[in-house]
Amino acid sequence: MSELPAPSLIHARGLTKRFGGFTAVDAIDFDVAPGESFGFLGPNGAGKTSTMRMIGCVSPVTNGLLTVMGMDPAKQGPLIRARLGVVPQLDTLDVELTVRENLSIYGRYFGLSRAEVSRRADELLDFAQLTERADDQVEPLSGGMKRRLTIARSLINEPTVLLLDEPTTGLDPQARHLLWDRLYRLKQRGVTLVLTTHYMDEAEQLCDRLVVMDKAKIVAEGSPRALIEQYSTREVTELRFAPGIAETLDGQLDGLAERIEHLPDRVLLYADDGESVVAAAHARGLQPEAVLVRRSSLEDVFLRLTGRSLIE
Amino acid sequence: MTSLARPSSPISRVFEHRFVQYRRTFRASIFSSFISPMMFLTAMGIGLGGYVTNDAALGGVPYLAFLAPGLLAATAMQSATFEATFPIMGGLVWSKVFHAMYATPISPRDIALGNLAWITVRLTMISTIFSVVIVIFGAAESPLIVLAIPAAVLTGLAFAGPIAAFAATQKTPNKFAAIFRFGITPLFLFSGTFFPIGSLPVVLQGLAWLTPLFHGVALTRGLSLGTIMDDPIATAIHVIYLVTLATVGAHLMIRNFDRRLIR
Known part of the structure; x- marks a missing residue:
């Protein structure tokens, strides 16, 4: 793998994840540079989610080297997670609470003050175009709205890196385009995006660089254009x-x-x-x-x- | 990390989440915490108790005074069991909010302890209200009834820890019904809540001795009747038994939360 000019924000060498006898991620190498938008493209079961969970410091590395923002997930998990935003594959919203309560309680998990959380929640409601639904319960919201709320929630700690696991799976085209627009704006602000997807158009729209995963391994790496040319x-x-x-x-x-x-x-x-x-x-x-x-x-x-x- | 002040511990933030959830149903919950003991004490303590004349076996007190502290401990057991089953399954399986917490600096251990802290506060609320009702009904024989509140909370925690540890291993709530049917209900009926276990066949008496509710009822009743120091050794055994169960349960709960969330 070629050396990157900027110091890498996420650095993996021989990264491996096993569940018992099953190898979910098999000795993969990759680097993500600051401000970059990096994708894992592959079918279901290729090992994308397992890789994301290791980066997110909620899944111990079985073998190999992984550093996130220069830190070791095994030793500094909480410190790393403090600077990550995570959009999981399935929404983990508290559907009994209101839209705003979901944002504010999540901010509190990061130890932010109530005043700070309230200020950021207002901004994020606006960003996610959910201001009008702020005091509604989450349960009846559409899939697209829940997804936007999950993304807004992941931004409450002003993360350095945003991890998005299949951010638009299951959304209709209109909702998907709105979401892409929001993610593009984050990228413009310098947030590093790391995403998994099995949608080609999503990878082409959002990723500066991507790796193609298949059967727990990386089979190709490059920009969408370069991969197509190659x-x-x-x-x-x-x-x-x-x-x-x-x-x-x-x-x-x-x-x-x-x-x-x-x-x-x-x-x-x-x-x-x-x-x-x-x-x-x-x-x-x-x-x-x-x-x-x-x-x-x-x-x-x-x-x-x-x-x-x-x-x- | 510069902008991230740390005014509170991770455990208290988990607690805060449960509190925000609870706020939504707060009024109905307080209301039913009052109504339920009032109905039980009226029907069983006064209504049924009117026919109970063998006061000697009850320690020479009216049936209402005998029953009320027993129901206090049993209520703590039931509330703790409820809080340790469905909300835990909700956080791990249904809404997955515990997974969301773990994506932040909060650890699975913090999540387990934050939930236990919340259950402790809930049990304190319920037991306090129940004790107030006991006093209103004139069923407390001793000012030590005040200490029956922590005794009932301890009884609840002896159930909450182990049951939450079990709930954290489950993917569906199917086995929860069995806990209530084959665990909680028999304990409710045969652990000395309604009648002294001396009325049971000898074999069942031994069995009753092994159940945590028996020890909880012995404590709350001893305190409410003012007889707690009649047998200090037995009292010590009750406390040690319940503290041990609560402590072991909390450890198992933390271990199972780790196993479930760190994969």
Whole structure:
């Protein structure tokens, strides 16, 4: 792994987590620089959450080296956690309390005074666009609102690093875009973001740099653009054939693109000029039911690296 | 850390969370803490007690005076058991607020002790109200009834620690019903709350001696009737038994919170 110019905020070498005989994280190396927005991309079970929990100092490291803000999670867990903001995969809000009470009691966990907590809660309610719901109970809020409250809550201690475990899973597109906007603003303010996701578009939107995880290991590292350039082509042509036709194609697509992936419902052809692939396919007399030419994405990178789609 | 003043201990912040939760149901809770002992003492102490004439076996006091401190200890047991089951499951499994606390500088140990501190305060509130009702009913024979409050709290804690330790190992509340059905209810009925255990067959008397509620009832009754120093050795055994159970329970609770949250 290349050396980073800035001292790393999170530093891992050979980081390993085992649960009994099961290895959840298998000797991974990575560094996160201050102010960077860093992602772990991978399918469910790849080891992303276990890695995040070790960084969050709530899960002991089995093997290897991990430092967070220069400190050792095994010895200085509470000191590190004092400077982290954590957005867990599943909301851990107190649904019996109001929106504002959730923020203020969480601030109190960090030892902040009531006056300070109240001042910050007002700001964060505004930031999360929840001011109008401040005195409502949490239970009936929408998924997107609960998620925004969880993010607001994670900011109450003005953290140096924000850990987000699948921040937008289960949200509708509108709620997701609103959340991305809020996270982008935090990034602009210099907060270091570390996030896990299995959404390509999320990783492309939010991450300066990411690692692709599969089966407890890191299989690639780089910026979204660099990974796409390295592991994919500029464009992808998707051809969808009528049921039964795809199996009879044998070899008819050969040579049309640099690389061809056969998925259950469609064929992906990787080439820098997608339109010319379509023209060439038509010239061979192929008649796909649907044609889509699109830019290559991290989904394609993942497919290339693992031979599987990210979300089954 | 510069802006993070530390005016309070982590344990007190966990306590504060339980207090903020409690504030929502505070009025109804205080009301029922008064009403429940009043109904019990009226129905059983005065109503049923009117038919109980064998005062000698009860130590020569009216049935109401015999029953009231027993119910005090039994109420502490029931309240403690409730507080040590569902709210613990809530924090660990349902709302997961204990996991949220652990993401901050608060440790699992702080979470366990903060909850025990809250349970102690709740038991003090409930026992104080109950004792006031006992006095209002004229059922206290001695000013030592004041000390029956800490005795009842200790009785409750002897249950709260071990039961919370158990609750911290559970993923569903299915076994809680069994605790109440096969643990709390038999203890409530056969630990000397309603009648002296001398009325039980000898085998059951021995069994009753082993139950924490028996020791709690012996203390609260001895204090309310003013007979606590009639047998100082027995009194010492009651206290030691309950303190031991509460202490061991608290340790187990901390251990199980560690196991559950640090993974």
